[in-house]
Every structure is written in structure tokens, then in C-alpha cells.
């Protein structure tokens with residue numbers, strides 16, 4: 019398993035700290051978007067536990083490396099929710115704390131890796147705080163943290179935080195080109211839709227979503243021709259939030275286009291549709307349109323027991339008004 023090129027630097031920084039015996043015992047890896055934090059933590063764990071101490075990467079050959087690869091290394095504790103539960107309950111944390119109190123079986127470090135710390139319950143966090151305050155000897159904690167929720171200050175204060183970022187667009191595309199065959203327009207569109215995460219861009223380009231997006235925009239074009247947006251309702255049945263995201267990004271592109279910021283467009287493969295949107299709408303309407311779709315997105319995400327198909331009526335009727343269909 020190779021490290022992603024945009025994470026090489028942070029990997030080196032953390033391993034150098036470890037080799038100098040200066041590594042903090044509780045490390046939060048923080049990112050805004052999926053850019054490979056799990057792989058980074060896995061490779062860090064492997065290196066720290068590898069028997070060949072003075073190399074930058076793990077050797078992949080020693081007994082420890084092999085046991086980690088086969089998920090059998092006894093001193094690497096990976097914490098995830100139990101199969102039938104959504105959260106990481108306090109019982110899981112307490113069980114793990116009990117296990118790590120005994121010294122490591124292999125004479126190396128003991129590592130606790132908490133995947134998705136947003137799934138920790140209040141009482142799990144409290145138990146974790148106590149062990150972070152007074153950790154067993156030779157134990158390292160890795161916490162994988164997506165920035166989308168607020169992390170308790172008490173937890174932050176007991177850890178060192180390493181932020182990881184996506185590569186520049188240019189470097190992201192360079193990586194994508196090595197992994198996939200496609201045209202430049204699609205590479206740029208996918209990476210811009212993925213907030214510069216090459217991993218997500220690759221995933222979109224390889225999945226059915228890419229095709230679904232193209233069809234969705236075709237249907238919008240047809241709806242404009244037929245002067246009827248309500249016919250789009252049935253297309254919102256699946257991947258609802260994705261479709262709201264796509265339509266918002268198209269409206270935002272139209273706004274950029276109005277300001278002559280053509281080089282900043284996300285949907286480079288949809289220039290025709292962007293031009294149609296511009297021709298049919300005032301800037302004010304475009305801003306209003308974004309607001310309406312944002313409101314719709316909020317309802318979908320936050321209100322339960324709501325008729326989710328009915329929710330799309332309002333923005334679509336408003337769109338018809340803006341486009342002067344009514």
C-alpha cells in the first residue's frame with residue numbers, strides 16, 4: 019500500500035517526530051474531505067509497529083508487518099461501531115481501555131485507532147478523556163476526524179492536531195491522469211465537484227454517478243425546451259442531495275459566468291446549459307434560486323418524516339417562474 023503523494027509530507031513529519039521520540043501520545047488527523055486519512059493512519063501505525071525501526075516506511079516483511087496486514091496484530095486496537103450499532107458506545111471504549119492496561123505483547127508500542135470520532139457518544143468521549151489524561155505507558159492514540167462537526171474542546175486540548183489538505187488542482191489532475199483514462203474537461207469537472215479531492219474525483223468518474231449527472235443535466239435542458247420543470251420531480255427520487263448539489267453548482271457556475279469568471283467554472287462539460295441559464299435569468303433570480311435549493315437541501319437533511327418528493331415542488335415551481343414558463 020503506497021501513500022498518496024499529497025500526504026507524503028505530513029507522514030514524514032509525524033514519523034520524524036516518532037523517530038526522535040517526540041511524538042505526542044494522542045494525535046488527531048483532521049481533514050475537511052475524504053483525502054486518504056485512513057490510509058495515512060494505517061501506514062503510520064504499520065511503520066511505528068514495524069520491527070525495522072530506522073526506515074521511513076514499514077518494511078512489509080517482518081512478522082509485525084505481516085500480522086498487521088492480516089489484521090492479527092494484538093497491540094493495534096481499531097475502534098469502530100459494533101456491527102448493529104450506529105455509535106461507538108462507552109462499552110467498546112472501556113473494553114479497549116482494559117486491554118491496553120497490560121503492557122504490549124510484542125514489546126513495541128500499543129496503538130489505539132479510533133475511526134470516525136464523530137460516532138463517539140458523550141459517555142465514550144468522557145471515558146476517552148480520562149485515559150488520554152493518564153495514558154498507559156507506550157500507548158499512542160490516533161483519532162480520525164472530519165471537520166464537519168464540532169469537536170469537544172476538552173478532547174482537542176488533550177491531543178495534537180495535524181491538518182491534512184487536498185493537493186493543488188494541478189497535482190490532483192496529474193494523479194488522476196495516471197490512474198484513469200478520460201478527457202481533460204471531465205478531469206477538471208470531477209475534481210472541482212469534489213473540492214479538489216482526487217480520491218473522490220476518481221470515484222465519481224468511475225461510478226454510475228457520472229452518467230447519472232450527465233443524464234440529469236440533459237433532462238434539465240429538455241425541461242427548458244418543454245417549458246416544464248415539474249417533470250424533473252421523478253428524477254429526484256434517488257440521490258436527492260447529490261442532485262441538489264449538482265443543480266446548485268450549475269447555478270453558481272452561471273453566476274461566475276455572469277461575472278466573466280469562466281476559468282473558475284466547475285461544470286466545464288456543461289457550458290451550453292450554463293449559457294442557457296444565463297440567457298433566461300437575471301443575477302438576482304440566480305441568487306434566489308440558490309437560496310431556494312439550499313433551503314430544500316436543509317429540509318432533506320434535517321427534517322424527518324417529511325414527504326421528500328413534495329419538497330421539490332417549491333423550487334421547481336419557482337424555477338418555472340424565474341424562467342418565465344408561467
Ligand SMILES: [Zn+2]
Pocket residue numbers: 067068069070076077078079080081082083
Ligand atoms: Zn516491518
